[in-house]
Amino acid sequence: MTDPITLDGFFLPPPIKVSTFTKLEFGPVQIRLPVLTATTLSDVINQLLAAQEQYLSKQPTTAILELIDAAVARWLKPDDPVREMAELVLPNITGLSPAMIRLGLTRTLEGYRKDALYRILRQELGDAHLLDEFRPKKENPTCLTRAVGPRITTNILAGNIPGLGIADLIATLLVKSACICKVSSHEPFSAALFAQTLVQIEPRMAYCLAVLGWAGGRPEAKSLEEVAFDRSELVTVTGTDEAVEAVRRAVAHRQPVSGRFIGYGHRVSLGLIGREALDNLKSVAQAAALDVAMYDQQGCLSPHLFYVETGGSHFPRQFAKALAQELNRLEHELPRGPLDTPTASKLHQIRSVAEIKQADGEEVVVFGSETGTLWTVIYEADPAFVLSPLYRTVRVKPIDDLMHVPPLLESWRPYLQAVGIVVAETRRLRLAEALGRTGASRICPVGRMQQPPAGWPQDGKRFIADRVRWVDLEAS
């Protein structure tokens, strides 16, 4: 047994020093997080605010874009030490396979190159330089307007998708806000590594960042949350509904009037396959399999099941089989990570219950990896929407008409997020209208469910625009 490697999951601007740490264990890797006091956190915030005022607030947007781009470029370069470190460490932390981490990091970060970010700024603000100076309003050119980001933002990050928190960090810096990232105990590494990448590029920019952790909901965390929420002009949180609600309350309590809050809670996604798409059975199944396999189905954009329309050139059951074959193939290219016993047991249970129903003559067909629980496709005639236990377990259900799906999703309305679809152009809009009314906020092609465009309006909230406030200067 070799000793575990200890790495830092935090980043604090100098001269802040912390002497006590906790360690989170991830097999051969230990992640060190500081044990903070309210006073230290207050010092951190003072430091960040000074750096924001002296440096970040004075930088033109283009300069910030360049620096972020340089950091992102390093994360995308296969032989860069930072990238190598991420690839080495993240499989231990997340339980995803190294191949999955490689693909996931590349896909996530590709969207944060400068051109893409510039486009998002222009789309959301109407003008990419509105964070730099007053510009004439389009509808009333005598009136000038500009966008102002918060002086400091606290982002409470989720841990289900590696590197997801980097997007929050980037958005925060783009609006020239100092940034506190509170990491999740499930993935307490990539945000700090990104901050360390920035230090090597431009320390003054990195010193507008602090990455740290505390156990949310615990009594000892309360005083830290109070300090962070009191002094942040914006708090964002991604997590379980409980976590989001708890933070929302705390923020409202600390900042009754001016406090701003963005929360992303539980979400459910699924896929719909039109009968006309079944002519290309293999390619559709390939696309669907990728959506299931990505991040081992841990993302909120991961499909729980696929409804497949009857009356096409193949039966929905054949689609289930094709999907199974593609998942089997992906297991070689993009293997699923190992599971803990409780999770593997759950998958085993779900699969054996379906097998026993199949054996008993119900309209159920189970396709599963030959060994273990690596992937499972359950074809099931019962049309009810059911949640998957995830980790590459997916149901396929036949449906006479895709327009019959939205009513089946009624009780999931508050949770619905992405719906992947493959249908003929002529039916696309009508279907999208119905899904939109049912609560879906993103309708995209199957195969791209886990590859949202960078800055996509998650749950209708905009990447940049919802983080800024507006200042108008009227004509004198």
Add this chain to the structure above:
Amino acid sequence: MFQSSLLPCFAVLAYNTGMMNKEASRIYQEVLGFIRHPVEDGFGSLALRVFAFQFERNPSYRRYCKSKNKTTATVASWREVPAVPTAAFKELELACGRPEKVFLTSGTSQGPAKRGRHSVPRLDIYRASVLPNFTAHLLPDLVELRMLILTGSPALWPHSSLAHMMEVVRQEYGGPDSAYYIKDTGLDIEGLFRSVAEACEQNKPVMLAGITLAFHQLLEYCRERRTAFRLPPGSRIMDTGGFKGRKIDLSQTELYRRYEAMLGIPQTHIVNEYGMTEMGSQFYDNVLADLLNGALDGRTLPRHKRVPPWVRTRVVDPETLEERPPGSTGMLRHYDLANCGSVMALQTEDIGHTVAGGFEITGRAAGTEARGCSLLVEEILRTQ
């Protein structure tokens, strides 16, 4: 003409049914005999006969076994008998013939939608398995105790296997004034509190037995009144563990510390019962039996679950389905002869490992772990 051609059919049918019933009662008698007088090395062969019986008489189970290429011809050891996931009791009727009683799961952890059904053809086998096991682990000293039962009565909970079990035990061993404390309005906390106080005053030991949630209420009630009892020596607790999906964040160690502090019952007299609707037999902690049997000179082994002679428990790897070495974590799979009328081999959702003489439970199969914005299945189901 019509009648005469049908009659022989009926005759054959009646004859066949008679044969089948005869065969059923033979296997049931064998199991009863084994439970009453277990013979060393007898489990394996009887388990295979029970499997053969279930393969023949339980059509859904037979089809499942066949789909796994397991038949009476291919299964050579009880270890190879296909195990049915307990969740399948929610989906299918898994019985060998007409049940005398159907027990239903409470369904609290997964919403009211689907309840597991365990059809029990013969309650005498159920009873035969309950009593000696209960005696060995809760009444090794064979005393008669007043039982304060923290469940509903069978009249109030007609489908509950736990209420049925408590009634079997109460009828056999319950001292005067034994009673159920969960009523149609919930836990009769005042009545329970009074009975506990009374036992202390009269210096008569009692047995408190029932669901952990009710014990938790009692502890809270005592705490609010700033009252702690010292129940007379010999008093004991049997709790059934688990808060069934309720959000009480309390470890067993802490809970048992509180039983000790608030009720004055030492750890050695707190016995956890682990049972399930789908299973005829139960498992109990070793502690009281160890202490009172005297074999260990007043010491007890660390708390673990004992396996009665008519049951086998294996710990298997959920990925390979291979047996895990002692001490390694896996899924618990029970083979219970008392389930001879339904399915003997059960794949539970419980996680644990074997120890000398039994096993320990360390967890349950996950819902879907709550990570980030992905969804926790059970949590959402609870909010519906």
